[in-house]
Each structure stands twice: as C-alpha cells, then as structure tokens.
Amino acid sequence: MGDIAAFREGLLEAIPSLRAFAVSLVKSSDRADDLVQETLVKAWDKQKSFQPGTNLKAWLFTILRNEFYSQMRKRGREVQDSDGVMTARLAIHPNQDSSLDLDDFKRALATLPEDQREAIVLIGASGFSYEEAAEICDCAVGTIKSRVSRARSRLQEILGVSGETEYGPDGISAQVTNSSAVA
Incomplete structure (x- = not known):
C-alpha cells in the first residue's frame, strides 16, 4: 500500500512540471492539460513497470514526450475539416444493395x-467491340448484335428491370449522395 501511495504522491508533485513542459510543446494550455492528463493515465496504468528508486519525474516526462509525438503523427495523417465540406464529399452509396443486385x-x-x-460478357463486361467479339466467336457482327440484344432483353425480363433508372442506388440514396457531392 505504501508503494501505491508514494507513486500517487510522486505523480501529484510532478504535475506542475509536466504541465509546463506540455505547454512548451503544444503552445496551448487546453491541449497541454489534455496531454498531461493522458500522461498521468498512462503512468497510472503502467505503474508496475516503473522501477522504484529510479527517477519518477524523468519517467513521466518520457511518457509525456512519447504521447506528444504519437499525437503529432496521428494529426499528420488527419485532414482538417471543421466545416464538414470534405466529409460531405465522401458520401457513398450503401453497398449491401449493390451486392444483392450483383x-x-x-x-x-x-x-x-x-x-x-458469351456475347453479352464480351461486349458488356470485357469491353470488346462488336467486331472484335464477332471475331472471337467466329461469327458475323450481326449475329453478335442479335445475341447481345436477346441477352439484354432476357436479363431485363428475369430481373424485372424496365430501364436504366432501375439500376444502381435507389432514388433516396442517389439524392443524398448527389446533394452532398454538390455541397
């Protein structure tokens, strides 16, 4: 119990020095207070790794400094978007519907x-021209066009689709993502 009390007392004594060091690093008293608090929480969690008889203050300063650099690295990967413009541009259609559609x-x-x-996959999915698909299938261009037309009609019939507007996101999702992309 004495070790815990001494450790706690050492933490409390170090707070003013930790705060001064934190202010010198972050140039903001609010952020410095947050940094000190994070340091104290980490120190308390890791108190078993502290070697009694060594310099507690130096150990705390090391934790604070490491936490500061961790936060800086994290902030370096973050994008400032206080007005939400960039976030609004990230709106995407939900993919569960498209997965089911597929x-x-x-x-x-x-x-x-x-x-x-074969004809619809060559034309629609693989991107071949009608001429190239006809050559691949060793038939006339008209035959490929006919097969693709029949395949499209049959797919629309099976899927219950009557036009292009029935593909992709529903109307509400499209409105949400399109309006946020314009913002």
Whole structure:
C-alpha cells in the first residue's frame, strides 16, 4: 500500500512540471492539460513497470514526450475539416444493395443460353467491340448484335428491370449522395 501511495504522491508533485513542459510543446494550455492528463493515465496504468528508486519525474516526462509525438503523427495523417465540406464529399452509396443486385444478376446471367451469355460478357463486361467479339466467336457482327440484344432483353425480363433508372442506388440514396457531392 505504501508503494501505491508514494507513486500517487510522486505523480501529484510532478504535475506542475509536466504541465509546463506540455505547454512548451503544444503552445496551448487546453491541449497541454489534455496531454498531461493522458500522461498521468498512462503512468497510472503502467505503474508496475516503473522501477522504484529510479527517477519518477524523468519517467513521466518520457511518457509525456512519447504521447506528444504519437499525437503529432496521428494529426499528420488527419485532414482538417471543421466545416464538414470534405466529409460531405465522401458520401457513398450503401453497398449491401449493390451486392444483392450483383448476386441477382449473376444468377440471371447463368440462365442465359451459352451463346448469348458469351456475347453479352464480351461486349458488356470485357469491353470488346462488336467486331472484335464477332471475331472471337467466329461469327458475323450481326449475329453478335442479335445475341447481345436477346441477352439484354432476357436479363431485363428475369430481373424485372424496365430501364436504366432501375439500376444502381435507389432514388433516396442517389439524392443524398448527389446533394452532398454538390455541397
């Protein structure tokens, strides 16, 4: 019990010196008080690692200095955004709906005849031109166009989609993310 009381007393005695050192580092009394408080909390948590008979004040100053540099490194990675403009630009559509949509699309794609599936994947997903897809499939360009058209129609039918506006985020999500991107 005596060791804990002595340790506590040593912490209390060091506070004015710690505060003065903290103010010299951060140039703000509020931030200095926070830094001292964080130092005291860490010291209290780690008091078992302190070797009695050594210099408690030096140990505390080391903790304070290390905490200061840790905070500086952290602040160096942070972006100042007090008015929220940058945060508003980070708005994204929720991805759970798109993940479910993709699963539905994969199932629908799997039901297409092989020639239609091949044609729509070459044109829609792989980015080949109709001419290139026709060459790959060893058929006429018109045949590829026909297969892609039939595949699109069948996919729309299976998925219950009637137009482009039914793809992607719902209307409410689109409004939220689009309006915040404009802000």
